[in-house]
Each structure stands twice: as structure tokens, then as C-alpha cells.
Amino acid sequence: MTALEVSNKAEPDFDVIIVGAGIAGCIAAYQLAQQGRSVLLIERGEAPGSKNLSGGVLYCRGMQEVFPDFLDSAPVERRVTRNYINFLNAESSIGIDYKDTRLADPVNAVTVLRAKLDPWLAGKCEEAGVFLMSGVRVDRVLTENGATGKRVVGVKAGDDELRAHVVVAADGVNSFIAQEVGLRAKQPLNHLATGVKCVVNLPAETIEARFGVTGDEGAAFAVVGDCTEGVGGGGFMYTNTNSISVGVVLRLDDLTAKRKVATDVFDHFLTHPFIAPYLEGGEVIEYGCHMVAEGGLGMLGEIDMDGMVVVGDAAGLTLNTGLTVRGMDLAVASGVAAAVGIGASLERKDFSKAGLAGYRETLFASPEGKDMKTYAKAPAFLEVERMYKDYGELIANVLYGAFNLDTKPREHLAKVAIRAFKKSPVKVRHLISDGIAGVRAL
Amino acid sequence: MLDDDQTHIEVNQEIVKATGCGTAIAACCAARVYTEEPDGSLSVEYAACLECGTCLAVAAPGALKWHYPRGGFGIQFREG
Numbered sequence: 001m002t003a004l005e006v007s008n009k010a011e012p013d014f015d016v017i018i019v020g021a022g023i024a025g026c027i028a029a030y031q032l033a034q035q036g037r038s039v040l041l042i043e044r045g046e047a048p049g050s051k052n053l054s055g056g057v058l059y060c061r062g063m064q065e066v067f068p069d070f071l072d073s074a075p076v077e078r079r080v081t082r083n084y085i086n087f088l089n090a091e092s093s094i095g096i097d098y099k100d101t102r103l104a105d106p107v108n109a110v111t112v113l114r115a116k117l118d119p120w121l122a123g124k125c126e127e128a129g130v131f132l133m134s135g136v137r138v139d140r141v142l143t144e145n146g147a148t149g150k151r152v153v154g155v156k157a158g159d160d161e162l163r164a165h166v167v168v169a170a171d172g173v174n175s176f177i178a179q180e181v182g183l184r185a186k187q188p189l190n191h192l193a194t195g196v197k198c199v200v201n202l203p204a205e206t207i208e209a210r211f212g213v214t215g216d217e218g219a220a221f222a223v224v225g226d227c228t229e230g231v232g233g234g235g236f237m238y239t240n241t242n243s244i245s246v247g248v249v250l251r252l253d254d255l256t257a258k259r260k261v262a263t264d265v266f267d268h269f270l271t272h273p274f275i276a277p278y279l280e281g282g283e284v285i286e287y288g289c290h291m292v293a294e295g296g297l298g299m300l301g302e303i304d305m306d307g308m309v310v311v312g313d314a315a316g317l318t319l320n321t322g323l324t325v326r327g328m329d330l331a332v333a334s335g336v337a338a339a340v341g342i343g344a345s346l347e348r349k350d351f352s353k354a355g356l357a358g359y360r361e362t363l364f365a366s367p368e369g370k371d372m373k374t375y376a377k378a379p380a381f382l383e384v385e386r387m388y389k390d391y392g393e394l395i396a397n398v399l400y401g402a403f404n405l406d407t408k409p410r411e412h413l414a415k416v417a418i419r420a421f422k423k424s425p426v427k428v429r430h431l432i433s434d435g436i437a438g439v440r441a442l
Numbered sequence: 443m444l445d446d447d448q449t450h451i452e453v454n455q456e457i458v459k460a461t462g463c464g465t466a467i468a469a470c471c472a473a474r475v476y477t478e479e480p481d482g483s484l485s486v487e488y489a490a491c492l493e494c495g496t497c498l499a500v501a502a503p504g505a506l507k508w509h510y511p512r513g514g515f516g517i518q519f520r521e522g
């Protein structure tokens with residue numbers, strides 16, 4: 001028995017210990033405290049949120065179910081009413097501009113900045129009775145050998161050993177905790193992407209004029225193609241109240257295979273002639289990077305074992321459909337589901353994997369859990385190379401033929417399209433197979 | 443806040459050189475923490491690290507020892 005496999009059966013210090021005060025951890029903590037459980041929430045950052053970075057579009061319906069006053073009292077930036085999907089080529093740009101007042105009533109998505117949102121969430125937790133310990137890194141979990149194998153009984157942070165009936169690993173995409181106990185394998189590179197982002201300060205009026213929004217409305221730009229120099233992934237530009245979140249997400253298998261330098265790709269995107277005008281005159285007030293889980297359902301590891309559950313990014317709960325990057329809403333849903341499952345296990349005093357099964361059941365019965373299954377094929381579809389280069393150029397060449405009135409007589413658009421198509425590396429069979437795959441995946 | 447006493451990144455130069463994974467490690471890091479030296483080894487500026495974990499994901503097994511800095515130390519985002 002190792003030093004960490006503690007054998008004395010002392011009464012636990014808390015009902016539940018949660019590692020990580022990100023969105024998933026805070027939501028689980030808040031819900032459990034509301035049930036009257038004793039909860040310890042441990043965060044390695046000096047303050048909650050100080051280690052966290054996201055693109056920033058939060059699909060907020062789940063959050064509003066937990067906090068009905070979320071939109072009015074939480075630090076949200078703008079309410080997203082305009083979604084712009086952009087195929088970017090070196091010299092051209094093609095966009096689908098989707099504006100819809102229905103997206104504002106009821107509000108469906110808001111932009112957030114995590115260093116502001118997470119402290120608010122943690123504050124709510126404390127108000128509800130959660131004991132928050134910030135500036136403390138959990139080093140590992142404490143395990144005991146139970147009847148059915150290893151079970152988790154607490155955590156070790158520095159010299160402190162703290163015990164609980166149930167531990168929640170809410171420690172984000174790198175989840176050393178879940179890896180340590182074997183719930184999650186080292187991920188293949190196509191399941192991971194690196195996100196590089198900066199926040200650019202601009203006056204609210206300038207943002208509203210450039211992005212075509214008014215008041216507290218906001219825009220979310222999703223960009224594919226030349227923004228990543230062909231690397232699988234994409235770029236984004238999201239409006240905050242007085243700043244713009246702008247960055248790229250680069251799939252690691254493709255970034256390394258193409259031998260691109262992450263900072264070069266990021267610079268290329270920000271200085272791209274179709275992007276730079278939106279940022280002009282702004283001041284970069286922060287630069288950061290963070291990993292993104294990209295594997296979808298295929299990446300979801302084991303999410304429960306005796307004495308422990310895994311939530312949010314730590315479990316691999318993210319969804320990239322190409323148009324939307326979703327992780328924060330899944331973090332909320334898994335936090336809520338974990339609180340349901342753990343609540344039931346505390347009720348029955350059964351902290352085994354079977355006793356915690358309510359978590360998995362509740363998660364996959366939720367809309368977010370169902371979406372994980374619906375989009376199970378999206379990651380493979382998004383690995384198709386043509387998405388990041390050839391399609392954008394093909395469409396641009398067709399449109400160029402139509403709009404470039406170069407004194408030659410016009411041809412029927414169909415002819416122009418066929419010629420552009422012949423020049424493009426995209427073949428009919430690609431269009432068909434990608435089309436079918438796309439419809440099935442998305 | 444910088445942890446002056448403890449680096450949180452250790453490179454196994456032998457493995458890096460033998461596998462040639464130094465190029466990928468240096469290229470994936472958005473904080474430009476790593477510089478690949480002419481002999482294939484990596485020099486590290488750990489104070490610049492933004493704690494994303496990308497380098498560890500890309501590294502050949504055993505090439506890097508990487509963990510989060512001690513609680514309260516390291517990067518502090520104000521926006522996120």
C-alpha cells in the first residue's frame with residue numbers, strides 16, 4: 001500500500017470536495033450547497049477565473065435555469081443577435097450573415113469574459129454556503145482499496161489531506177486528476193486544439209458601428225479557411241461591451257503535421273486584410289492561450305468511479321460543430337447533472353460507481369447530453385481537409401466570375417461555376433461525400 | 443505571480459534530441475516559452491508560460507515533465 005492509499009476510515013471532512021472553480025465546478029458546488037450538503041471547492045488560481053480562458057460565447061439557457069437572474073446580475077458582456085460565418089481566403093471572403101431578433105427574446109447566447117464571470121459564480125457558491133479555497137493546487141486524489149477496487153476518498157493539496165464522500169474532478173481540459181486515477185487516457189492529438197486569443201479594447205460605439213449591432217447586442221464571427229493558414233480549426237471574433245475577443249483554434253495533429261508555428265498563424269489572422277479593419281485602433285489588453293477539447297463524444301472518458309465523478313472539460317465534454325464551439329454550456333449541464341447524481345448517492349449513502357450512476361443518466365437525458373450524441377460524427381467531418389481551404393476558394397472563384405465585370409461578355413453562372421470547379425482540387429465525389437457526411441454529422 | 447523557487451517545466455534533453463520532438467514543442471507554444479537550439483535541445487523560459495498544457499500534449503512520451511505551478515503562482519488572467 002502506498003502512502004496515499006490511506007487506510008483509516010476517519011469521518012470525512014466534507015460531503016463533497018470539488019477540484020476546480022471553473023464553470024462546471026462552481027455549478028456543481030452551488031447546486032449541492034442548495035441541497036444542504038457541505039461542499040469544499042478548491043481552486044489553484046489566486047482567484048477563481050484567473051487561470052481560465054474561453055472564446056466567450058455562452059449558450060446561456062442552462063445557466064438561467066440555475067440562476068434565474070443570470071442575465072441581469074451576472075457580468076455578461078453582450079447578447080448575441082448576429083452570427084456571421086465567414087469563409088476566408090487569402091484575397092477574398094465569403095460570409096453568411098445571420099441576424100435574428102428572435103435570438104434576443106428570449107436571449108439564447110451571451111458573450112462573457114471568464115476572469116469576470118467565474119468570480120461571480122464562485123461568489124454565488126459562497127453565498128449558498130460552499131467553502132471556497134482559492135490559491136490551492138490539488139496535487140492528487142487519496143484512494144483506498146475497496147471491495148470493488150480503488151475508490152477515491154479525498155484529495156491531497158500540499159501537506160493537507162482532505163476527505164469527502166465524493167470528489168468531483170472539475171479541473172479542466174488537462175485533467176491531471178482524471179488521468180491519475182485512470183479515468184482518462186492521454187488524448188490523441190486530433191482530440192485537442194490549442195486556442196490562442198487576445199482581447200482588444202475599443203470604445204463601445206466603435207464596436208457597435210463596425211459589427212452592426214446596437215445597445216447591448218453583440219456579434220459572433222466564426223471564420224474558417226485562410227485564417228488558420230489551412231490548419232484544421234478556425235478563427236473567431238466575439239464582441240464584448242468594450243472589447244473584442246479574437247483568436248484562433250488550431251487542431252494539434254494538423255498544426256504539427258503542417259509544421260506551422262502557432263504564433264505565426266495567430267498573427268496572420270489578426271493582420272488579415274478582412275480581419276484587421278475590425279480591430280484597427282484597438283489596444284491589445286490581454287493575450288492568452290488555453291487548450292480546447294475537440295474530440296466530442298469520442299473523447300468522453302469514463303466519467304464515474306467509486307467515490308468520484310468527472311465534469312466539464314475534464315470529462316471531454318465539448319462540442320465543436322464547425323459553426324459553434326460549445327463547452328461552457330456543457331460544463332453547466334454536467335455540473336447540474338453531477339449534483340443530481342451525487343445528491344442521490346448521499347441520500348442512499350452509496351458512493352460507489354453504481355451509487356453515482358444518476359450523474360451519467362441525468363447528463364445524457366439533458367438536451368446538452370443528447371447533443372453530444374447527435375454530433376458524434378462532427379469531429380471526423382471537421383477533419384476533412386477541404387473544409388479549410390478548397391471550398392472557400394471554389395465559391396470565391398464562382399462569385400468572382402459573376403461580379404468581376406471585366407469588359408468581357410458575361411457567361412451563364414453555371415458555366416463559370418463548372419470552370420471554377422474544374423480548376424479546383426475539389427471533385428464531384430468530394431462534394432457528394434462531404435455533403436452526405438456533413439448532413440449526417442451536423 | 444512568478445514562482446522564483448520552482449520551475450514547473452523540466453525537459454529531458456536526451457529524449458527530445460532522440461525523438462526530434464523539439465520543433466513541434468517550440469512551434470505549438472503560443473507563449474514562445476521554448477527555443478530550439480542548433481543541437482536539437484530545447485531551452486525554456488518557464489516564466490512566460492500561460493499554462494495551457496499544449497506542449498505536454500505534443501511532446502514525445504517522457505520528453506517533458508510539466509505540471510501546474512504551485513497554487514496562487516503563475517499566470518493571472520484579468521479578462522479571460
Ligand SMILES: Cc1cc2nc3c(=O)[nH]c(=O)nc-3n(C[C@H](O)[C@H](O)[C@H](O)COP(=O)(O)OP(=O)(O)OC[C@H]3O[C@@H](n4cnc5c(N)ncnc54)[C@H](O)[C@@H]3O)c2cc1C
Nearest residue numbers: 020022023024044054055056057138172195312313327328
Ligand atoms: C480559445 C477557446 C475558445 C472557446 N470558445 C468557447 C465558446 O465560445 N463557447 C463555449 O461554450 N466554450 C468555448 N470554449 C470551451 C470552454 O472554455 C470550456 O469548455 C469551459 O471553460 C470548460 O469549463 P470547465 O469548468 O469544465 O473547465 P475550466 O474552465 O478549465 O475550469 C477548470 C478549473 O479547475 C482549476 N484547476 C485545474 N487543476 C486544478 C488543481 N489541480 N487544483 C485546483 N484547481 C485546479 C482551474 O484553475 C480552473 O479554474 C473555448 C475554449 C477555448 C480555449
Ligand code: SF4
Nearest residue numbers: 471491492494495497
Ligand atoms: S503550457 Fe502552453 S504556454 Fe506553457 S510552455 Fe506549454 S505550450 Fe507554452
